[in-house]
Amino acid sequence: MQQIYLDNQATTPLDPKVFSAMEPWFTEKFGNASSRNHTYGWEAEEAVEIARESVAATIGALPKEIIFTSGATEANNIALQGAAKSYQDQGRHIITVKTEHKAVMDVCQHLSKDGFDITYLPVDKGGILDLNKFEDAIRDDTILASVMHVNNEIGVIQPIKELGAICKNKGIIFHVDAAQSMGKLSINVDDMGIDLLSISAHKLYGPKGVGALYVRRKNPRVQLQPIMFGGGHERGIRSGTLPVPNIVGLGKACDIAADVMIEENLRISQLRDTLLKGIRAENPNASINGSMEHRVAGNLNMSFPGANNEAIIAAVPDIAISSGSACTTSTMEPSHVLLALGMSKNEVYSSLRFGIGRFNTEEDIKIAVKSINHCMKKLGKMSFV
Numbered sequence: 001m002q003q004i005y006l007d008n009q010a011t012t013p014l015d016p017k018v019f020s021a022m023e024p025w026f027t028e029k030f031g032n033a034s035s036r037n038h039t040y041g042w043e044a045e046e047a048v049e050i051a052r053e054s055v056a057a058t059i060g061a062l063p064k065e066i067i068f069t070s071g072a073t074e075a076n077n078i079a080l081q082g083a084a085k086s087y088q089d090q091g092r093h094i095i096t097v098k099t100e101h102k103a104v105m106d107v108c109q110h111l112s113k114d115g116f117d118i119t120y121l122p123v124d125k126g127g128i129l130d131l132n133k134f135e136d137a138i139r140d141d142t143i144l145a146s147v148m149h150v151n152n153e154i155g156v157i158q159p160i161k162e163l164g165a166i167c168k169n170k171g172i173i174f175h176v177d178a179a180q181s182m183g184k185l186s187i188n189v190d191d192m193g194i195d196l197l198s199i200s201a202h203k204l205y206g207p208k209g210v211g212a213l214y215v216r217r218k219n220p221r222v223q224l225q226p227i228m229f230g231g232g233h234e235r236g237i238r239s240g241t242l243p244v245p246n247i248v249g250l251g252k253a254c255d256i257a258a259d260v261m262i263e264e265n266l267r268i269s270q271l272r273d274t275l276l277k278g279i280r281a282e283n284p285n286a287s288i289n290g291s292m293e294h295r296v297a298g299n300l301n302m303s304f305p306g307a308n309n310e311a312i313i314a315a316v317p318d319i320a321i322s323s324g325s326a327c328t329t330s331t332m333e334p335s336h337v338l339l340a341l342g343m344s345k346n347e348v349y350s351s352l353r354f355g356i357g358r359f360n361t362e363e364d365i366k367i368a369v370k371s372i373n374h375c376m377k378k379l380g381k382m383s384f385v
């Protein structure tokens with residue numbers, strides 16, 4: 001049975017247009033973008049540079065400020081470890097937030113073992129970081145702050161532009177994990193005061209295994225020590241033969257997003273509202289986790305008091321939904337994001353994430369509403385839930 005895919009925060013399906021753009025680069029155009037002596041190399045290099053321009057244009061950057069990586073996890077690692085190593089003489093304090101993705105949290109944990117002092121700022125009930133708390137946390141020895149743009153579990157949007165202005169004012173490097181916002185919100189690295197920005201292709205209808213790190217070249221020129229060594233590709237920051245088909249796919253995904261973003265957000269937010277209304281109609285005590293006002297279109301995260309999320313998921317086999325982040329479900333720990341909102345463990349274990357994307361239809365949402373409501377009725381009849 002083909003499940004209806006409603007887990008677009010875990011990954012998005014590849015857009016067929018992206019696939020078409022990638023295809024020739026797997027087959028007849030197989031050159032190494034670093035080969036200088038023949039047309040195979042030249043055409044691959046040209047394709048990479050066109051993709052680099054697409055990525056740069058999407059965030060208001062220069063092409064030479066874009067470093068291709070294997071994804072946002074690697075981009076976050078290069079950004080945080082690379083900046084920490086470069087700036088440690090100026091201080092060893094780093095600021096981040098309790099609701100960050102593991103690809104930031106675990107890097108920070110690693111850095112703290114290396115003698116860096118990490119501040120994990122709390123968020124309010126809506127999941128939003130307080131600007132005053134952020135500013136107050138900055139010390140003389142603070143070198144870097146890392147705040148995600150959009151949260152992968154609850155979809156809430158942090159006030160990046162305001163945070164960026166504070167960082168500029170205080171002279172600290174500002175890193176933003178934009179894996180969930182790229183292609184969904186407009187991003188301009190200059191307007192938002194961003195120095196380092198991580199993106200991932202597979203969250204915007206591109207292929208898995210590719211992403212990028214934006215590295216500011218002016219005001220300030222950000223220094224990053226590489227964390228991996230090899231052929232000196234990507235300005236020495238990320239050695240390794242470039243995956244040309246994947247990079248072409250990322251570029252195409254950015255081009256498409258720029259074209260469709262506004263219209264798509266409108267359509268997806270209508271689907272999300274239909275889903276919410278449909279669930280609420282029969283489950284009036286189901287509550288929304290995180291701010292609804294500051295949230296991307298495709299995300300809905302809800303608690304179903306008295307029910308267990310794993311039991312719900314097992315009881316709705318026709319839809320693909322998640323109990324939280326794909327990266328933390330394997331550990332079965334309660335979501336650190338939902339705990340940071342002040343929710344109890346029981347509330348966390350009753351929470352579901354719905355992720356609506358480009359290829360979902362009204363029919364999908366109808367089926368999802370029906371399945372959830374049917375399941376909740378069934379579970380409600382069982383005394384032990």
Ligand SMILES: *Cc1c(COP(=O)(O)O)cnc(C)c1O
Nearest residue numbers: 071072073101103152179180200
């Ligand atoms: C998916 C995701 C990542 C990891 O990206 P990969 O490209 O899969 O390594 C990092 N941060 C956030 C917010 C994400 O949603």
